[in-house]
Amino acid sequence: MNALNVTDYMQTLGLQAKTASALMARAPAAIKNKALKALARLLREQTDALQTDNARDLERAIAAGLEAPMVDRLRLTPKVLETCAQGCEQLAAMPDVIGEIIGMKQQPSGIRVGQMRVPIGVFGMIYESRPNVTIEAASLSIKSGNACILRGGSEAIDSNKALARLVQQALAEAGLPQEAVQLVQTTDREAVGQLIAMPAFVDVIIPRGGKGLIERISRDAKVPVIKHLDGNCHTYVDDPCDIALAVRVTDNAKTSKYSPCNATESLLVARGVAAEFLPQIGAIFAAKGVEMRCDAEAAQILRSNQPLTPAGQAPVAIESGAIAAPQIVEAVESDWSEEYLAPVISIKVVAGLDEAIAHINHYSSHHTDAILTTHHVHAQRFLREVDSSSVMVNTSTRFADGFEYGLGAEIGISTDKFHARGPVGIEGLTSLKYVVLGEGEVRG
Numbered sequence: 425m426n427a428l429n430v431t432d433y434m435q436t437l438g439l440q441a442k443t444a445s446a447l448m449a450r451a452p453a454a455i456k457n458k459a460l461k462a463l464a465r466l467l468r469e470q471t472d473a474l475q476t477d478n479a480r481d482l483e484r485a486i487a488a489g490l491e492a493p494m495v496d497r498l499r500l501t502p503k504v505l506e507t508c509a510q511g512c513e514q515l516a517a518m519p520d521v522i523g524e525i526i527g528m529k530q531q532p533s534g535i536r537v538g539q540m541r542v543p544i545g546v547f548g549m550i551y552e553s554r555p556n557v558t559i560e561a562a563s564l565s566i567k568s569g570n571a572c573i574l575r576g577g578s579e580a581i582d583s584n585k586a587l588a589r590l591v592q593q594a595l596a597e598a599g600l601p602q603e604a605v606q607l608v609q610t611t612d613r614e615a616v617g618q619l620i621a622m623p624a625f626v627d628v629i630i631p632r633g634g635k636g637l638i639e640r641i642s643r644d645a646k647v648p649v650i651k652h653l654d655g656n657c658h659t660y661v662d663d664p665c666d667i668a669l670a671v672r673v674t675d676n677a678k679t680s681k682y683s684p685c686n687a688t689e690s691l692l693v694a695r696g697v698a699a700e701f702l703p704q705i706g707a708i709f710a711a712k713g714v715e716m717r718c719d720a721e722a723a724q725i726l727r728s729n730q731p732l733t734p735a736g737q738a739p740v741a742i743e744s745g746a747i748a749a750p751q752i753v754e755a756v757e758s759d760w761s762e763e764y765l766a767p768v769i770s771i772k773v774v775a776g777l778d779e780a781i782a783h784i785n786h787y788s789s790h791h792t793d794a795i796l797t798t799h800h801v802h803a804q805r806f807l808r809e810v811d812s813s814s815v816m817v818n819t820s821t822r823f824a825d826g827f828e829y830g831l832g833a834e835i836g837i838s839t840d841k842f843h844a845r846g847p848v849g850i851e852g853l854t855s856l857k858y859v860v861l862g863e864g865e866v867r868g
Contacts, residue, residue: 438625655685
């Protein structure tokens with residue numbers, strides 16, 4: 425497809441989306457919920473067929489040498505598809521926020537002023553890898569009364585096309601316009617440039633992918649962007665804390681999955697508990713093949729609790745807390761701000777809460793950060809002072825996901841401080857307009 429054809433194609437998608445958005449904005453809640461339930465049913469009915477389409481994407485990714493965590497992002501396992509289906513059903517069961525009026529107050533003049541929640545209109549979604557995002561974006565778009573144009577990555581084109589067909593089938597079953605959710609069918613990169621520069625048709629752009637992609641879109645977009653650049657998430661183990669809890673939560677935060685943006689990439693440990701905590705979590709990381717990039721103090725504690733392996737040799741077998749030396753690496757400055765998306769974690773011993781908060785606010789990407797503590801005041805200070813979109817106490821950063829926040833699904837994480845912050849669900853895809861009610865009042 426040449427540049428001229430791409431331009432014409434994207435303009436057509438934009439016009440169709442704009443037309444569909446007006447119909448979606450006035451669609452009754454029951455009809456939108458019917459579409460969501462139909463989509464959940466279709467996902468379950470077509471699980472085997474979807475995996476066949478997904479297999480073609482996986483084969484190309486492996487042949488192209490894509491790293492294992494990135495390949496993992498592409499997989500549409502029965503569990504992933506069931507989660508998507510449940511997300512659709514959760515959304516269908518949630519109250520419809522469109523049209524709700526909040527904050528209605530009577531003014532001295534006699535008029536009453538409030539705000540009504542309305543759809544944004546049309547959003548463009550640009551994402552890499554994860555084909556499940558097609559369903560998450562589509563389902564949230566339907567529930568929030570918007571239309572959307574979806575542009576997935578070329579590595580997942582077969583999976584995305586198959587999922588988009590199911591979405592349009594569900595819309596048709598419910599009597600809603602199929603153009604309310606459109607997938608860009610070309611992998612031509614020019615389509616992205618066109619999508620982010622169509623203010624006549626697109627009201628907001630939501631990128632979800634690597635830092636390079638998001639930086640490009642933030643730089644070149646001619647419409648507002650809801651974004652986060654990366655996910656350098658921290659877990660801070662406080663003094664005092666429940667050591668067993670801290671070990672369990674930290675392990676989950678790092679190793680349950682390496683590829684999501686909510687995986688912990690940096691571990692901070694208060695000096696008062698480091699000698700007890702680090703050998704325990706270090707043994708777990710070593711057993712799972714996690715490379716630990718440590719400051720001098722953390723490295724000394726870890727190495728003093730395990731037999732050293734001569735440089736250049738393979739790691740030794742793990743025995744009751746022993747850690748093979750090659751898995752402990754001296755951290756460099758860039759490690760404190762790195763999003764690894766891999767079995768690698770940076771580890772630093774800090775004096776206590778003040779140093780931990782200062783470190784996080786300096787190096788964090790403001791995505792998700794957690795404190796593990798038994799000190800109530802420390803927990804409250806961490807919640808107030810850490811400047812991130814999600815801040816947690818005594819739980820895993822891996823919960824920073826819309827399915828876990830009760831949003832039904834999430835279309836991405838926003839680290840912006842305007843409009844939407846944190847996981848973007850239904851309300852993040854709406855705006856507020858003022859409504860004014862009167863009984864004949866006139867302004868003097």
